[in-house]
Amino acid sequence: QQQVKQSPQSLIVQKGGISIINCAYENTAFDYFPWYQQFPGKGPALLIAIRPDVSEKKEGRFTISFNKSAKQFSLHIMDSQPGDSATYFCAASARATGTASKLTFGTGTRLQVTL
């Protein structure tokens, strides 16, 4: 129930295209859904995050779509650029009383944007 399932495992998109990565979860206690971008040899960087009280959040070319009833959320990268080539992780966390919340990560998607 703690798992976050992420697909696809890898994705190749042409420059200017839309990249879409999907995640699904089971734990209804999850209330925070961040996406991380990781370049080789670097730490994950928080890209964008959403809470379940909204269905969509947009920051620049990056949009999270959230479907609470289906327990699914997705990352859309508009006008994909070669510089977006990286591994993307979705994650989820639940409120914890008296202690820190912990992230449950998806398995990652390796995105390659070609010229």
Next chain:
Amino acid sequence: DAMVIQNPRYQVTQFGKPVTLSCSQTLNHNVMYWYQQKSSQAPKLLFHYYDKDFNNEADTPDNFQSRRPNTSFCFLDIRSPGLGDAAMYLCATSRDKVGGYFGPGTRLTVT
């Protein structure tokens, strides 16, 4: 502008030789996490500090220990590194439910 700093960025140690990795943060976050990340895998949480309270994950080997002497610093000690401990070690911070913010990582090689 650095927020989460990890030192060293690259560490080579011998099999069985203790090693310490360090993390510092300028965000004044009350939570600090240590993750292990192996190639092509998601980060795996080892343990975290919520303020001064230490929380170990159930499947974290006893070989891994941590210290948090103050709010800004946290250390990861590997008492007897094995070849299987070669990985990227990531420190992250958060303030309660927000975040986490990851450092650049320390790449550990065990020879």
